[in-house]
Amino acid sequence: MSILRQLLFLLVLAGLGYGGYVGYGKWQESQQNQQAGPAPQRGDGGPATVKTVKAGERTLVRTVEAVGSARAIQTIEIKPQSDGTVVEIAYRPGERVEQGAVLFHLDDDIQKADLAQAHAELVKAEQALERGRTLRQSRVMAAATLEELEAARTAAQAQVSRAERRLADRTIRTPFAGTPGFHNVDTGAQVDADTVLTSLNDLSAVLVEYAVPEQYFALARPGLVANASTAAWPGRTFEATISEISTAIDPVSRSFMVRSRIANDDGALAPGMFMRLNLELATTAAVMVPEEAVTVEGPAAFVFVVGDGKAERRTVKTGGRQPGWVQITDGVKVGEEVVFSGISKVRPGGAVKVVNAEASATGAGAATGATQ
Numbered sequence: 001m002s003i004l005r006q007l008l009f010l011l012v013l014a015g016l017g018y019g020g021y022v023g024y025g026k027w028q029e030s031q032q033n034q035q036a037g038p039a040p041q042r043g044d045g046g047p048a049t050v051k052t053v054k055a056g057e058r059t060l061v062r063t064v065e066a067v068g069s070a071r072a073i074q075t076i077e078i079k080p081q082s083d084g085t086v087v088e089i090a091y092r093p094g095e096r097v098e099q100g101a102v103l104f105h106l107d108d109d110i111q112k113a114d115l116a117q118a119h120a121e122l123v124k125a126e127q128a129l130e131r132g133r134t135l136r137q138s139r140v141m142a143a144a145t146l147e148e149l150e151a152a153r154t155a156a157q158a159q160v161s162r163a164e165r166r167l168a169d170r171t172i173r174t175p176f177a178g179t180p181g182f183h184n185v186d187t188g189a190q191v192d193a194d195t196v197l198t199s200l201n202d203l204s205a206v207l208v209e210y211a212v213p214e215q216y217f218a219l220a221r222p223g224l225v226a227n228a229s230t231a232a233w234p235g236r237t238f239e240a241t242i243s244e245i246s247t248a249i250d251p252v253s254r255s256f257m258v259r260s261r262i263a264n265d266d267g268a269l270a271p272g273m274f275m276r277l278n279l280e281l282a283t284t285a286a287v288m289v290p291e292e293a294v295t296v297e298g299p300a301a302f303v304f305v306v307g308d309g310k311a312e313r314r315t316v317k318t319g320g321r322q323p324g325w326v327q328i329t330d331g332v333k334v335g336e337e338v339v340f341s342g343i344s345k346v347r348p349g350g351a352v353k354v355v356n357a358e359a360s361a362t363g364a365g366a367a368t369g370a371t372q
Helices: 004-037 109-137 145-170
Strands: 048-054 056-078 084-087 102-106 171-172 198-213 225-229 238-245 255-263 276-290 295-297 299-308 309-322 325-330 337-341 352-354 365-369
Touching: 004 295, 048 299, 056 255, 056 309, 198 276, 225 255, 238 276, 276 309, 276 337
Parallel strands: 048 352, 056 365
Antiparallel strands: 048 337, 056 198, 056 276, 084 102, 102 171, 198 255, 225 238, 225 276, 238 255, 276 325, 295 299, 299 309, 299 337, 309 325
16 A cells, blocks of 8 residues: 555544544533523523612702912011111011001111201291291392292201101001011111011911812802811811902913902911812702712713613713712603612613612702812
């Protein structure tokens, strides 16, 4: 027998053996299936046991959270009006002072002398003018000469006013009531008009500036109140009332600036404090369901609504949220039974058995939740 025939014979034997192996495997699988019976069908286990809740109205407060830093309602740097030497510091840092209170005294000997000289020149000019008027009545003095004497008296009065102002500038006073900070100079220091002596803050109230997303621009308005807190006073909440709203939207951050005012009668707040704010923008009545009732698949959301013992799958649109609850803006009406437990067992149009269905989404009282 040639080699070629031998190879063909071996290939035929191998093919017959493989075919027999495959056929036996299929026969064995068929026997097992017959013994096991027909495959069970989904849903043959009876109605799915679920818990439902009635969709109801809750008071939804639309809020936005923000952060900012506190600053005084007025703050300035105190500088002298002229050069000189500090001879007295008349305040204690951190103690509130009234408007016009003295903070610093500069040396003023020269200014006092200049004022005395100016007063003497004024007296001299007034006496000369008085004699001139007498002579003018006697027609001894010309009218032009009398006018020169009157001008000299006016110039002397101006010199007195300038001397009084220069003397007053040697005493540095507060332009408004507030709290001065640490003094930057000591007694005996030489200062000039560019020297910052101290700072003055009006802390009867503080301002907090913060950014709000542009989607809330139409809702923000002066008078709205935010709850503010700071790490410096744990557990304490401050009432921050919107006083001003920026009219421009930042094209980069897509937000606008809001300024709120916080009363600070007890001086608890200081400039630079980091503040957290929760701003209430609007209060509306909304249809709410538990978060567990809403299933999200990609961009779509749906719930199961129970009616006549069967579950209907509804596509819904969601809105604001609050802890444990979701607003439904479309797809569910008030009073409809919504499945919130056992959803994994429910099939569209399938039978359901409702247990513990007394809960209601209406709830008691208003609930607050962030909507951003």
